[in-house]
Amino acid sequence: MSNIILHDFWRSSASYRVRIGLNLKGVAYTSHSVGLPADEHKSADYRALNPQGFVPMLEIDGHRLTQSLAILDYLDATHKEPPFVPHDPAERSHVLAMALVIACDIHPLNNLRVLKYLGRPLGQTEAVRDHWYRHWIAEAFPALEAMAARSAGRWLSGDGVSLADICLVPQIYNARRFDVPLDAYPTLVRIDATAQNHPAFAAAHPDRQEQPA
Template structure:
């Protein structure tokens, strides 16, 4: 595996769900890193300098071991291989499949429909007014959380990963944070709310919270 003496550097936006996931993962693994802010509000992710590092122009992007890693779940998978404990994905095939399914339900089925570039497209290209955009957001979040709630009800332990946080838990907390930001009613999701409360009490999750890493000013 390639390694480097260079510092681990996370290109990050404090409210990005995907970046939030990677901050949690780095904290859980005990990997110290330098945060480099990429302000999505001003379009810094489209600057030529950043595109040279990450042609997709998304955050997060992690520089580690001489590599430039993108896509949050791929970064989390790399960290799981690079720093074996604590594990984010079980070695047991059935448990592994369940954990990945839960994570992908969030990362693939909920989050992409509601990220900043989609909301901007609805506003700028399609002329959708803010109340309708917020309804769009809440609809897709609620639809995804209904399925997650049903699966969470079947889980033993205080987290989606059981007694220790897994990749699904890393994905859940940023999604619940965003749901609250957009005033999605969560009273129908008591299991998810309980898991989120247990997770956000952990130091690794608390230190990754957007309020803890927000730029000054």
């Protein structure tokens, strides 16, 4: 079997998702750190591999896969257990909706490249950028809490881990980094606590990854 390489950055939310997914599926991989603050993802060498210049990128089975949810979909199609989405169409839609609240409605607005653009060239202070970050989490988390409360068991959708949980945990990590109050989201906090005690999630945590010197 060829070496599986994950190009990631230790604190990238999207990379965190893929690390969780690889661990859940029991897929061994080698990590290659791409320094986002130093703009290593913009280098000619990296863009030759991934024209968009983002992380994560997964080299697997002769493919170079990009976009975290697309990578997770590939892993789910090629490694059946545990399934990341339910078989029931309505439950599947619900899991995807919760995942997309995070991946489409929160994360793009709080991505590092957006925060850097707010700083320069737009000239916004760090305090303003932090307020921006917290605002978009606070906009989405109440709806996500309500969505989760009606379906949650041990995990966000019943008692099986799903794509929604894989997306939630990195977002809770980010919320805590930026001091977002979480008392109003007891279901989300409970699910995150469950995840922290799961080996696949714990091993993917940013604090356990290679960090720049």
